[in-house]
Amino acid sequence: MKEVILLLDDDLTTLTVLERALGGAGFNCCSSSDPKQALSIVAAKDEIAVVVTDLYMPHMNGLQFAQALSETALGRPTPRVLLLTAQPSLESAIGALRGGACDFLVKPVSTADLVAAVTRALDRARQDRLIHRGRAPDVAQHALPGAVQATGRKAKVPVLDTIERLRRLRSRYDEHKLDDVAWELLLELLRTEQGEHKLSVSALTISIPGVSATTSLRRIGELTARGYVDRVPDARDGRRDFVALTLKAHELLKDYLADVDRYLTDIHSSGPAASAP
Numbered sequence: 001m002k003e004v005i006l007l008l009d010d011d012l013t014t015l016t017v018l019e020r021a022l023g024g025a026g027f028n029c030c031s032s033s034d035p036k037q038a039l040s041i042v043a044a045k046d047e048i049a050v051v052v053t054d055l056y057m058p059h060m061n062g063l064q065f066a067q068a069l070s071e072t073a074l075g076r077p078t079p080r081v082l083l084l085t086a087q088p089s090l091e092s093a094i095g096a097l098r099g100g101a102c103d104f105l106v107k108p109v110s111t112a113d114l115v116a117a118v119t120r121a122l123d124r125a126r127q128d129r130l131i132h133r134g135r136a137p138d139v140a141q142h143a144l145p146g147a148v149q150a151t152g153r154k155a156k157v158p159v160l161d162t163i164e165r166l167r168r169l170r171s172r173y174d175e176h177k178l179d180d181v182a183w184e185l186l187l188e189l190l191r192t193e194q195g196e197h198k199l200s201v202s203a204l205t206i207s208i209p210g211v212s213a214t215t216s217l218r219r220i221g222e223l224t225a226r227g228y229v230d231r232v233p234d235a236r237d238g239r240r241d242f243v244a245l246t247l248k249a250h251e252l253l254k255d256y257l258a259d260v261d262r263y264l265t266d267i268h269s270s271g272p273a274a275s276a277p
Contacts, residue, residue: 001047003125005118006079007031008038008053008065018052021111022118035060039068048079049125050118055085056191077128080121084109106261169263173256181219184208186228189245190253198242201231228252 005027007018015031022029030048032038035057042048051069055062066081086107103117170183178186188207192199199207205216220243223229228249234240245253 002028003049003122004045004047005029005122006038006041006045006048006051008035008051008057008062009033009084010054010057014054018114021114022052025111025115025118027115027118027122035065035068038065039072042069042079043072043074046076049129050080050082050121052082052084052114052118055083056194077125077132080125080128082117082121169259170256172259173252176252179219181208181211181215182223182228184211185216185219185223186245186249186253189229189243189249193245198244200234201241201243204243223249 005022007015007022007029008031009015009018010033012033015033019029019031028047030041030045032041035053036059038051038053042051051065053062053065057065060068062081062083062085066083069081070078072078082103082105084105084107103121105113105117109117185204185208188204189199201217201220204220205213208216220229224231227246230244230246231241232244234242
């Protein structure tokens with residue numbers, strides 16, 4: 001059976017670029033611009049072993065797609081997922097790992113990096129199929145993420161390495177005295193605003209996985225008092241307030257994401273051995 005790489009992106013130009021890059025490297029590809037359609041394609045085609053998906057898409061983002069895929073009963077191993085994004089953040093890297101993604105790539109990604117990531121993902125997908133069939137993979141040649149190989153060296157794990165480096169990068173902004181919950185709330189608001197949507201206070205309080213609504217509501221109050229967010233009354237419903245980022249928050253997030261972008265670019269150009277900040 002010929003293994004197939006499914007490409008998912010709402011940008012048709014990006015799909016064409018990805019298909020040419022991977023097709024030129026010898027991979028068999030198919031593509032979709034709609035996440036729901038992509039789920040149907042995976043369910044119908046046993047040969048799909050890897051999905052390369054954009055992170056930010058309307059209606060269903062890449063993390064939601066990965067979660068939906070993991071919950072789909074296929075009767076075979078779930079295809080490995082690679083996430084692509086032009087707007088990297090610590091939250092998206094952590095979300096990628098939690099969602100089962102096996103790699104996290106930053107656009108624009110070079111053909112060499114893309115091919116290498118797909119090759120790793122395909123190798124892991126083959127291991128999954130061997131285990132599913134009751135056959136043990138050759139761990140000497142195909143180490144799982146984080147596994148110790150015969151040489152005693154630990155396998156390289158790009159996602160985990162990225163997360164650790166981004167954790168250290170955030171320490172540069174300690175003077176703002178924002179904990180992880182506050183950062184996630186601000187970044188969630190930024191993502192929402194970039195999608196030209198609004199979030200009510202109640203919607204924002206339940207938007208961060210693993211954080212109670214009470215904790216989120218307390219942080220929103222603190223961020224409002226410190227000038228990072230504004231609460232804007234809904235003109236059509238006096239019981240509801242919307243939440244919006246202030247100029248102060250926009251400037252902070254702009255600087256932070258610019259640093260993240262530069263740093264991830266440096267990591268990908270220098271390799272995993274690049275020094276941490």
